[in-house]
Amino acid sequence: MDSFSDVVSPRISAGRLDEATLASNFADAHPALTDVQARIEADRCFYCFDAPCIEACPTGIDIPSFIARIADNNLRGSAETILSANIFGGSCARVCPTEILCEQACVRTKGENKPVQIGLLQRHATDHLMRSGEQPFQRAPETGRHVAVVGAGPAGLACAHRLAMLGHRVTVYEARAKGGGLNEYGVAAYKLPGDYAQRELDFILGIGGIEILHGRALGRDITLRALRDTHDAVFLGLGHQAVRALNLSPEPLKGVFDAARFIEMLRQSDKSKVAVGDNVLVIGGGNTAIDAAMQAKRLGAREVTIAYRRGLEHMSATAYERDWARTSGIRILPWRTPTALLGDGGVVTGVLFEDTGDGPMPEPADMVLLAVGQLFDPAALAEADAPRLENGRIAVDADGRTSLDRIWAGGDCTAGADLTVAAVQDGKLAAIAIHQALSGEN
Ligand SMILES: Cc1cc2nc3c(=O)[nH]c(=O)nc-3n(C[C@H](O)[C@H](O)[C@H](O)COP(=O)(O)OP(=O)(O)OC[C@H]3O[C@@H](n4cnc5c(N)ncnc54)[C@H](O)[C@@H]3O)c2cc1C
Ligand code: SF4
Structure with a gap:
């Protein structure tokens, strides 16, 4: 993660709201049914x-x-x-x-x-x-097969769980200190409050037969070749690890952050210690933009604006999420293409938007969050023998099979809806296909 202290500016500060207000702002957004x-x-x-x-x-x-x-x-x-x-x-x-x-x-x-x-x-x-506390799933008798799963996000864990149900032994290689992927590090805190992601992870692991090795990154600590040599099959659930660059000049200015990193920090820290601007401008049109804006507001930012380069109907954030943002006091400005950051003494003061007929439009801000898209980062696969990519993601067939023998992939690192539920389905289908492939070898 970018060091927050490197980019924080004097206009950005923590503790805008008291503890009780923060706790209420980040509590479960939707009350449960009785x-x-x-x-x-x-x-x-x-x-x-x-x-x-x-x-x-x-x-x-x-x-x-x-x-x-x-x-x-x-x-x-x-x-x-x-x-x-x-x-x-x-x-x-x-x-x-x-x-x-x-x-x-x-x-x-x-x-x-x-x-x-x-x-x-x-x-x-x-x-x-x-x-x-009950565990409803039992493992089938041990098959003696051992599968490597890379990435403990929804795709990897759904795959691991189904493989464990089918009697295979699974080792999950996870780069980070905690499992759960974006359920732990990305999804808005008020959707999955408290330690829900970790409790769900414990429930999933409760089936047995799944071991997670943390701090083990493919491409850094392990190679695909080594995994293939030591396991019967491999599933890659690497997610998105890179962010799209906006290349606005002059960068870097203090007060400009990547929105996904801001959200990650917010998820992993005491909210009273997370610094936020008074006037926050979010650039982007997806759910990350909405989530970043909503959480900046809930941290105590007075003004929060989302600027999107096309019309509202083109935003990938759903109409429901957009309405939720608006009723939370967030302004959404369509048809705003950023052309430059505005700064003073190395600190951001706003963003200049393209001239749409009335002259270039400046929008003041003391904090700018960039939410212009996450990308799959193929760096982890920089080996001679790597699976084929298509449009920047790992190419797979309907069962998640990659171009390499005994290697499957799914979730955000492959083409699809980039939703938790889609990643889970990918992992499940790949596990079933791996099971069939391994059973056929008997
Ligand atoms: C800010 C944000 C908010 C979102 N909100 C929603 C929402 O409200 N609803 C929804 O349905 N979806 C939402 N999504 C999308 C959803 O979170 C993803 O589609 C889903 O998490 C994808 O699951 P995954 O397992 O493919 O990837 P991830 O959840 O990203 O998990 C990938 C895992 O792989 C690990 N990893 C990566 N590289 C390596 C490596 N080289 N070696 C070992 N481990 C590695 C990562 O650390 C991570 O644990 C959101 C996404 C973002 C960014
Ligand atoms: S569509 Fe589904 S949820 Fe709706 S009424 Fe029919 S069965 Fe019930």
């Missing part, structure tokens, strides 16, 4: 035949079945239905953009414009199981 509310909501489901919500879920959770079990007060059975399709069902219930997935497809959306609250029901069931 048992009664969950039962009433479950009763709204029509249990559709050929349910469109299942089709819209990237992990294919049998949504009407899990909702029916909630209605029958069988929360454990409901959670098992969810987790057998998506072992990250707990975090996906909190972070999935359900408004463009299952809930958008729900027939109640079309009829009454009020879908069944599938995400909240999913959370109700999975929270019940996690609270109970």
Whole structure:
């Protein structure tokens, strides 16, 4: 991570809000359903035949079945239905953009414009199981096969869990000190508050047969060739490790940060110690831009503005996320292409935007967060024998098979939706394909 002290400016300071306000600002954004509310909501489901919500879920959770079990007060059975399709069902219930997935497809959306609250029901069931401390999954008898997984994010862990269920031994090689990937280091703190990501990780590892080796980075501490030589198969779940450059001059100025790094620091620190500007300008149009803006506001920034180079309808942040930002007091300015940073004495004072007819538009700011996109960094694969890339990511077939024998990949390091749920599905499908390949070798 960039050293925060290198880029912090005198206009940026920590402790703008008292501890109680900070705690409330970063608490769970969506209150959980009570048992009664969950039962009433479950009763709204029509249990559709050929349910469109299942089709819209990237992990294919049998949504009407899990909702029916909630209605029958069988929360454990409901959670098992969810987790057998998506072992990250707990975090996906909190972070999935359900408004463009299952809930958008729900027939109640079309009829009454009020879908069944599938995400909240999913959370109700999975929270019940996690609270109970029960482990619903058992491993199949040991196969004697050993698979290497690189990256302990949603893709890698979903793959590891399914392989463990199928009786394989798994070693996960993870560069960082904690597992969970962006669930731990990236997703907004108010979506996965407290230590949820680590508790879910413990639950996933509870099946047994999975060992995580931390501080072991592919390309730095280990090579793909060595992993291939010492394991029966390898899964790469490396995520995005690079950020798109904006190349605005003059850089570097104090007060300019990469938004993903800002979020990571915020996730890993005492919030009262995280410095934020009074007037924050975020450049970008995706969920990282929204999350950075929302969290800057919740840290106590007075003015927060998101500037995006195209129209609102082109933003990759969903309409729901945009409305949430607006109702949180964040300004969103479309059609703003940044051309230069403005500075004074090495400290940022604003951004100059392209002339759209009325002259170049300056926008003042004492903190600028750049959220113009994360990229897969192929540096970890800089070996003679590396899998083929396509459009800057690892090329895979529908089962996650790369161009190299016995090497699979999935999640953000491959093409796809760049969502937690999509990474989980990639990991699960690759595990099934690895199992089939290894079984065929017997
Ligand atoms: C700020 C932000 C907010 C987001 N919010 C949401 C959201 O609200 N909802 C949603 O659905 N999605 C969200 N996403 C996207 C989602 O987090 C990702 O799509 C998902 O985490 C991808 O999972 P992954 O396992 O492929 O990668 P990651 O979660 O990035 O995990 C990759 C893992 O691999 C490790 N690794 C990387 N390189 C190496 C190496 N060389 N050797 C060993 N280990 C390595 C990393 O340390 C990491 O643990 C967000 C993303 C960001 C950046
Ligand atoms: S589409 Fe809606 S009503 Fe139909 S099964 Fe799915 S959640 Fe229930």
